[in-house]
Amino acid sequence: MNQKESPVTIEDVAKRAGVSRATAGRVIGNYGKTSMAVKEKVMNAVKELNYSPNAMARSLRSKKTNTIAIVVDRISNHFFVKVIEAIEKEAFDKSYSVIICNTHEDVRNEITQLKSLRSRRVDAIILAPAYTKDQKIREKNIDAYESDIPIVFIDYEPDEIKADSITSDNYGGGYKATEYLIGLGHRNIGVLTTDKFFTEKERVSGYLDALKNNNIEFQSTWLIQADAHEFGQSSHAVKELLMLNNDITAVLVVNNGLCAGTIIGIQEFGKKIPEDISLIVWDDSEITELMNITTIAQFPEFIGKVAVHRAIELVNDKSKAEEEVKKNLSIELRVRKSCKKI
Amino acid sequence: MNQKESPVTIEDVAKRAGVSRATAGRVIGNYGKTSMAVKEKVMNAVKELNYSPNAMARSLRSKKTNTIAIVVDRISNHFFVKVIEAIEKEAFDKSYSVIICNTHEDVRNEITQLKSLRSRRVDAIILAPAYTKDQKIREKNIDAYESDIPIVFIDYEPDEIKADSITSDNYGGGYKATEYLIGLGHRNIGVLTTDKFFTEKERVSGYLDALKNNNIEFQSTWLIQADAHEFGQSSHAVKELLMLNNDITAVLVVNNGLCAGTIIGIQEFGKKIPEDISLIVWDDSEITELMNITTIAQFPEFIGKVAVHRAIELVNDKSKAEEEVKKNLSIELRVRKSCKKI
Incomplete structure (x- = not known):
């Protein structure tokens, strides 16, 4: 049935059977779950097209x-x-x-x-x-x-x-860090994050819920976003946070890439850690050990x-x-x- | 000629020809340099053993x-x-x-x-x-x-x-760092290194030659070795250096892994950087930027x-x-x- 010069591929089989390449792969390779109806369609397409799986690819794949x-x-x-x-x-x-x-x-x-x-x-x-x-x-x-x-x-x-x-x-970590700061008497707590990661969104959720459960109203200026790959970006972000909120007494940093820049930014703003600003950052590192920074540590x-x-x-x-x-x-x-x- | 059940391998060919596997590979694959005499020996062994290179391996190898x-x-x-x-x-x-x-x-x-x-x-x-x-x-x-x-x-x-x-x-970097310290008036300069790397040996050679060319006699207690993977090790090493030599005014660290521990060790010894001890470390990092440490930077x-x-x-x-x-x-x-x- 195959009129083409080039060898029949698994994509051709998938197309003929009206299924995805992955599904055709599962049937031909005999792994994963597929319905009997789908199996039949794929195996018919295999016969019609006279498809034989690439020997080298098969040998590579079957060999652990x-x-x-x-x-x-x-x-x-x-x-x-x-x-x-x-x-x-x-x-x-x-x-x-x-x-x-x-x-x-x-x-x-x-x-x-x-x-x-x-x-x-x-x-x-x-x-x-x-x-x-x-x-x-x-x-x-x-x-x-x-x-x-x-x-x-x-x-x-x-x-x-x-x-x-x-x-x-991540949610629990954000909650725990915030609750620890609240326990020390802090109520105006800023948070630095990138705008990117799944994990950080969870951490910020924990922070927000800890504020809420302690009857602290979150202010939108307390959350500042920065890029994690430039010192300048994160140090600028923390300075913006401190400029917009002169009553901030604590900062939670939920991305380890923002840590060094935040420390520099706080220093450049003329504030001292912990005298003026309490700081918690995500993840242990050489820097947090060296500078005695409290962290939320993953394992x-x-x-x-x-x-x-x-x-x-x-x-x-x-x-x-x-x-x-x-x-x-x-x-x-x-x-x-x-x-x-x- | 082949009596074995299993297929003839390139190792068999090499053995028969009395050459290394790499040499046999070069002749059969037609790459690299080999003498005509060696080529002949290998090709004779190929014929005698009826060797044919593994098709899959060959296809994998020839394909970029x-x-x-x-x-x-x-x-x-x-x-x-x-x-x-x-x-x-x-x-x-x-x-x-x-x-x-x-x-x-x-x-x-x-x-x-x-x-x-x-x-x-x-x-x-x-x-x-x-x-x-x-x-x-x-x-x-x-x-x-x-x-x-x-x-x-x-x-x-x-x-x-x-x-x-x-x-x-590496030699030039060690020399340059040491000469810079000498130019600032330092004569008793310690050096921290691991006992391992080629690169560090070169750096220490540069340090030693810079001392020599400036008529400073190297003291064996000025060189201390430490492991680079534990804070405790390098902080202990710098304390040992300062303990053994109370006239040391500068330290050169030739492995970036020793940097954080050295800073901690100097602090724990009750000395201040740069007031009491001048410090140069190898390689730029977040820590050297954050703590304003002079470095020898590679590119x-x-x-x-x-x-x-x-x-x-x-x-x-x-x-x-x-x-x-x-x-x-x-x-x-x-x-x-x-x-x-x-």
Whole structure:
């Protein structure tokens, strides 16, 4: 039936059967869930087109390589570096090796990387996804996310596609930090965030609810957004916060990338930590240890470990994918010397 | 002639011809340099054993994948993160994608990773090698380093094997930092280093020569070694330095991993920077900007760019490997506020 010169591809089969490439892949590869009706349609298309799966691709795919890929949005974030090292440690203990791909916070890179990992002989992928304003882009490129290679999300709970996710209790952390400041007598508490990440939105929700439950009316000038990749941006943002609100006595920073710039900004504004401004930042780092800053600490070691366990479980038993796993790991307030009772 | 059940491998050919696997690979793959005599020996062995190269492996290898692998000894080092991001940027501009492998400063991991990259469809490898006390281990595993995939070393000039290398002028940086301190009137200058890296040995050589050329006699108690991965270690090391030499007025730190601990140690010893102790550290970072520390800055962007250019040159023209490239890139003294004239 096939009139074309070039070999029949799985896309041709999918088109003929009227299903997505991913679905055709599931039927032909005999993994995942599909209805009998769909199976029949795909297998008919296979026969009609005289399709034979590419031998090399099949051989690559059926062969376990004991490799996990980590696809991360930015390796210059020290939190992700700790998660990556934890994943590598755990993977090594389980005789898996690891390759890392960096998407530079660009969802198009993420999609390209995921697609190319199919041919790069990995058994599973752990994905810290890139931020995107286009909520539909992952759905539109569902092939990249629903191949025969299992994906475990970290630091993000996808709404748009069905997938496992391992996150920290971001909401709880925002709540705990704010309540700690309120307990020290603070009522006018600013918050610095980027306008991007899922995790930060959760943290800010926790902050807002803690204010509300303590009868403090949130002022819109208390929340300032900044870019996390330039000192100048975050130091400018905190100065704007202090300029707009001369009664602010505490600042919560919900993105670790804003930490250094915030400290510089507060100093440049002529204020002292903690005498004038109490400060809590997200994630422990060399800077927070060095400068004795109170933090909300996540447990990157634990996140990495849990993600690897789930990934290997999915590699060893594809049927496990049917029960979706969402884990929300605990966080910790680490009190140092950057907050003052008032 | 082959009596075995299993297929003849390139190792069998190499053994029969009495050459290394790498040499057999070069002859069969028709790349690199080999003498006519060796070629004949290998081709005779091929005929005698009725060897045919694995079709899949050959197809994988002959097919350009536009992928570069970076194998790095520790991604938690912020200098390497900057180099990696520079490599990715340059590779992206040249339509290459990048995968990253982390060896955790273990040369055995490095060898395993390099070997497995052969089957992982990469065109070239940029390697920041792991430290090893066993100078012979790379020679013993020369196969990992001399495959048909070109390798460009960064941050290391290998003696033990023939390879391209891109490094900073580590000797010159050590010399420049020390001469700057001498120019400010310092004569008793301590130095903190780990006992590991090639780069640090060069930096310390520069320090020693600058002392010598300024008629300052080096005291053995001025050099203290510490581990770079624990705050406690480096803060202990600087306290030891100050305890052993109460006339020290300046400290040069030649490993960025020792920076935070050194600052803490000086503070804990009850000394102030720069009033009591002038401080210069290697590599710019958030901490050096935040704390106004004078640094010797390398140019990670440039290192990444040069490494990618060379790697792609080797991918496109294997004969270019015949001229070995050693580049020694310039460094810069960035004066901030951590050094005082005495």
